[in-house]
Amino acid sequence: MTDKKEINKKGSLGSGVAAFFSSLKLTIFLLITLALVSIIGTVIPQNMLRDDYLKVYKESTYATLKAVGFLDMYHSWWFVLILALLTINLIACSWKHFPRTWRFFSHPTRLLDKTLEKASVPALVWRRSWKVMPDDPANLLPRLEGLWSGNWQWSKKEGVNGSEFHYVAEKGRWSRLGVYFVHLSILVIFAGGIIGSLFGIKGFANIPEGEKVTSFYTYGDQRTLVELGFSVECRDFAVEFYESGGPKEYSSDLIIYDNGKPVKEKIIEVNHPISYKGFTFYQSSYGSYGGIVDLELNFRDTGLVLPLKLEVGRPLRLPENWGWIEVLKFEENYMRMGPSVMVLRDPGKGVKPYQFWVFLRFPKFGEENGKTSEFCTFKNIEQLFYTGLQVNKDPGVWVVWIGCIMMILGLYIAFFMSHRRLWLRLAYDADNPKRLQLVLVGNANKNQPSFELEFKEWAEKIKTWD
Amino acid sequence: MNTYIFSIVTFIYLAAMVVYVGYLAFRKPLVARLATVITLAGFLAQTVAIGLRWYESYELGIGHAPMSNLYESLVFFSWTIIMLYLYIEYKYKLSILGAFVTPFAFLSMAYASISPSVNETIQPLVPALQSNWLISHVVTCFLGYAAFAVSCGVSFTYILKKRYEDRQGAGGLLATFPTSQILDELVYKTIAIGFPLLTIGIVTGAAWANYAWGTYWSWDPKETWSLITWFIYAAFLHARITRGWRGVKAATLSIIGFVAVLFTYLGVNLLLSGLHSYGGG
Numbered sequence: 214m215t216d217k218k219e220i221n222k223k224g225s226l227g228s229g230v231a232a233f234f235s236s237l238k239l240t241i242f243l244l245i246t247l248a249l250v251s252i253i254g255t256v257i258p259q260n261m262l263r264d265d266y267l268k269v270y271k272e273s274t275y276a277t278l279k280a281v282g283f284l285d286m287y288h289s290w291w292f293v294l295i296l297a298l299l300t301i302n303l304i305a306c307s308w309k310h311f312p313r314t315w316r317f318f319s320h321p322t323r324l325l326d327k328t329l330e331k332a333s334v335p336a337l338v339w340r341r342s343w344k345v346m347p348d349d350p351a352n353l354l355p356r357l358e359g360l361w362s363g364n365w366q367w368s369k370k371e372g373v374n375g376s377e378f379h380y381v382a383e384k385g386r387w388s389r390l391g392v393y394f395v396h397l398s399i400l401v402i403f404a405g406g407i408i409g410s411l412f413g414i415k416g417f418a419n420i421p422e423g424e425k426v427t428s429f430y431t432y433g434d435q436r437t438l439v440e441l442g443f444s445v446e447c448r449d450f451a452v453e454f455y456e457s458g459g460p461k462e463y464s465s466d467l468i469i470y471d472n473g474k475p476v477k478e479k480i481i482e483v484n485h486p487i488s489y490k491g492f493t494f495y496q497s498s499y500g501s502y503g504g505i506v507d508l509e510l511n512f513r514d515t516g517l518v519l520p521l522k523l524e525v526g527r528p529l530r531l532p533e534n535w536g537w538i539e540v541l542k543f544e545e546n547y548m549r550m551g552p553s554v555m556v557l558r559d560p561g562k563g564v565k566p567y568q569f570w571v572f573l574r575f576p577k578f579g580e581e582n583g584k585t586s587e588f589c590t591f592k593n594i595e596q597l598f599y600t601g602l603q604v605n606k607d608p609g610v611w612v613v614w615i616g617c618i619m620m621i622l623g624l625y626i627a628f629f630m631s632h633r634r635l636w637l638r639l640a641y642d643a644d645n646p647k648r649l650q651l652v653l654v655g656n657a658n659k660n661q662p663s664f665e666l667e668f669k670e671w672a673e674k675i676k677t678w679d
Numbered sequence: 680m681n682t683y684i685f686s687i688v689t690f691i692y693l694a695a696m697v698v699y700v701g702y703l704a705f706r707k708p709l710v711a712r713l714a715t716v717i718t719l720a721g722f723l724a725q726t727v728a729i730g731l732r733w734y735e736s737y738e739l740g741i742g743h744a745p746m747s748n749l750y751e752s753l754v755f756f757s758w759t760i761i762m763l764y765l766y767i768e769y770k771y772k773l774s775i776l777g778a779f780v781t782p783f784a785f786l787s788m789a790y791a792s793i794s795p796s797v798n799e800t801i802q803p804l805v806p807a808l809q810s811n812w813l814i815s816h817v818v819t820c821f822l823g824y825a826a827f828a829v830s831c832g833v834s835f836t837y838i839l840k841k842r843y844e845d846r847q848g849a850g851g852l853l854a855t856f857p858t859s860q861i862l863d864e865l866v867y868k869t870i871a872i873g874f875p876l877l878t879i880g881i882v883t884g885a886a887w888a889n890y891a892w893g894t895y896w897s898w899d900p901k902e903t904w905s906l907i908t909w910f911i912y913a914a915f916l917h918a919r920i921t922r923g924w925r926g927v928k929a930a931t932l933s934i935i936g937f938v939a940v941l942f943t944y945l946g947v948n949l950l951l952s953g954l955h956s957y958g959g960g
C-alpha cells in the first residue's frame with residue numbers, strides 16, 4: 214500500500230515538475246522577467262572602474278550593488294539562471310508539443326469521414342451533387358486536377374470506403390516545423406555565446422608607425438599577454454578630418470608576417486578590419502606619442518641661427534659650448550594658441566636651465582621678448598602616431614550567425630507559410646445509385662481568410678460543370 | 680528645400696488625421712476616401728522629399744542615405760508608418776484604423792520639425808556609421824517599429840471595442856468599428872510582421888557591431904532595450920496561444936511593447952548613454 218502511494222506521489226511530483234517546466238505560462242513569466250530585469254543594467258552603468266562608481270555612489274551603495282551583481286548584471290548568476298530556466302522551458306515545451314506536430318507527418322488524415330466533415334469550418338466545406346452522373350467518377354479526377362495549380366498534388370484515389378472515393382491534397386506541411394526551427398535557433402545562439410565566452414579572447418594592441426607586434430594584452434582586471442604566433446606591422450597611419458574638425462576617417466596600413474614572410478596586407482579603416490588565423494584586427498583608436506620638431510635657435514649677440522631637428526622627449530647636446538636643449542612636450546592647442554611645444558633649455562656656463570613655450574602660429578613670440586639673449590622659433594612638427602587596434606578571436610561567432618539565420622528563416626516559415634489541406638469525397642447516393650455526391654473540405658492552420666477566398670474560387674469552378 | 684517639403688507633409692498628415700477622426704464621427708465613405716487621398720498625397724510628397732534629401736547630401740559631397748541622425752530617422756519613421764498603414768488599409772479595407780495610426784506619423788513629423796533639439800541639417804557621417812550595414816540595419820528596424828506603431832493603434836481600438844462588446848452596447852461610434860475578433864487578428868498580424876523585422880534589425884545590428892568593433896553583443900543600452908522590446912513581443916506571441924492570456928491582456932502587452940519601442944528609439948538617447956549616434960542629433 215504505502216509503496217504504491219509512494220510511487221504515485223513520486224509520479225505526480227515528477228509530472229508536476231514536467232508540467233511546470235513545459236508550461237507556456239512559465240515562458241511568458243520568464244520573458245517578461247527578462248525584459249524587466251534587463252532594464253536595471255541600462256540604468257546603472259555596467260563594468261566601470263571602482264573609482265568611477267564612487268564618484269556617483271556612496272561606498273555602502275557601491276558595495277551593495279556589487280554584492281547583488283547589479284554592476285555586471287548580464288553575467289550575474291541570477292541573470293544566467295533565468296536564461297537557463299528559459300532554455301529548460303524551451304526544451305521541455307518542444308519535447309511535449311513535438312509528438313502532436315509529428316502526427317501530421319506520420320499519420321496524415323487521409324479519409325474524409327463524417328467526423329472531419331462536421332469538425333470543419335463551415336466556410337471550408339462545400340457540397341454538390343449531380344442528378345445524373347456526369348461521367349465515370351474515375352474520370353473526374355483529371356478534371357479536378359486541372360482546377361488547381363501545379364503545386365497542389367492530388368493523391369490518386371486515397372482510399373475506397375465501400376462505394377466512396379477519397380482524395381487528398383496538401384501544401385506546406387513542413388511549415389509546421391517553423392516554430393521548432395525558431396526555438397532550436399535560440400539554443401544554437403546560446404551555444405555560440407557560450408563557446409565565445411569560454412574560448413574567445415579580446416584585447417588591444419597599440420602599434421607605433423613603422424613597428425611590429427607579436428602579442429597583445431587582453432582586456433579586464435587581469436591583463437594577460439597573448440602571443441599571436443605571427444607579427445603585425447603598422448607601415449603607416451593616417452587620419453583625415455572634416456572641415457568642422459570631427460574625424461572623417463582613420464586608417465592603418467598593416468602587413469602581417471608569418472614565419473618572417475609577408476602573408477597579408479590591407480589598409481584597415483573603421484568598419485573594415487583584417488583577419489588572420491582566427492584573429493581579427495579592428496581600427497578602434499589612435500594617438501600620437503610625440504614627433505620630430507623643427508626648431509630654430511637664434512643667438513641675439515652673434516645673429517647665428519641654428520636649425521635643429523629634435524625628437525620629443527630626447528635631449529640634444531649642442532656643439533661648441535652651447536649646452537643642451539630638449540622638447541619636453543607637444544600640445545595641439547595650448548592656451549588656444551594652436552600647436553605648441555615646451556622647450557627645456559640648459560645653456561650651461563653656470564646659467565640656470567629654464568623652460569618656455571613656442572608657438573607655430575606666432576613665430577615672433579620669442580624674438581619680441583627682449584630680455585633673453587637667445588630665442589627659439591617653432592617651424593614645423595611631424596607628429597608620430599600609433600594605431601590603436603582591437604584584437605579579437607571568437608570561435609563561437611559562426612555558431613551565432615547560423616542560429617540567427619535559422620531564426621529568421623524559422624520566423625518567416627512560422628508566420629508567413631501555412632499548412633493547407635484539401636479532402637475530396639465522391640460517392641454514389643445510397644438511395645439513388647445514379648446520383649453522385651461531391652464533398653470538398655479545406656483546412657488551413659494560418660491565414661484562413663485568404664485560404665477561404667481560394668477555396669470559394671474552386672467551388673465556383675466546380676459549380677460550372679455539367 | 681527638402682525640409683520645406685517635410686514641414687508641408689507634417690500639415691498634410693495633420694489634415695489626414697483630422698479627416699480620419701471625422702470619418703470615425705460621421706461614418707461617410709466619402710470622408711474615408713478623402714482621408715486616404717490626403718494621406719497618399721502626403722506620402723508621395725514625403726517620398727519625393729526623402730529622395731531629394733538623399734540627392735542633396737551627394738551635392739554637398741557627403742552623400743549618404745537620409746537616415747543617419749534624429750531628424751532623418753523621425754522622418755523615415757513616419758514614412759514607414761504611413762507606408763505600412765496604406766498597405767493595411769488597402770488590403771483589409773479598414774479606414775477606421777487611420778484615426779489611430781496617422782497621429783503617430785503626424786507626431787513624429789511634428790517632433791522632427793518643431794523640437795529645437797532636433798537638428799535639420801544634413802550632417803557628415805562619423806567613421807563608425809560609414810557602412811553599408813547602416814541601411815539594412817536602419818530600414819529593418821524602422822519597418823519593425825512602424826508595424827508595432829500600427830499594432831499599438833489597433834490594440835487601443837481593440838480594447839475600446841472589446842469593452843463595448845462586453846457591455847453589450849448598441850449604437851454609437853464604437854458600433855461601426857470592426858469586431859473585436861477582427862481587431863485581435865490584426866494586432867497579431869501586425870506583430871507577426873514587426874517581430875521578424877525587429878529580429879532582422881537586431882541581427883543586422885549585431886553583425887555590423889561585430890564587423891566594426893569585433894563584438895556582436897556588448898549590452899549597450901540601445902542594444903539591451905531592443906532586446907527588451909523583443910522579449911515583450913515574444914511574450915505577446917506566446918500569450919496569444921495561451922488560454923486566459925488572449926484578448927485584453929495580449930493587447931496590453933502590445934501597447935507596452937510599443938512603449939518599449941519608443942524608449943528604445945528615443946528614450947535611450949535622451950535619457951541614457953551609449954554607442955548609438957542619434958542622441959547628439
Ligand code: HEM
Nearest residue numbers: 235236237240299302303306310392395399627913916920
Ligand atoms: C525567446 C524565446 C522564444 C521565442 C523568440 C519564441 C518564438 C516563438 C514564435 C515566433 C512562435 C510562433 C508564434 C505564432 O505562430 O504566433 C512560437 C510559438 C510557440 N512557442 Fe515559442 N519562443 C520562445 C520561447 C518559448 C519557450 C521557452 C516555450 C516553452 C514553453 C515556447 C513555446 C511555444 C509554443 C508551444 C508555441 C506554439 C507552437 C505551435 O503553434 O504549435 N516558446 N514561439
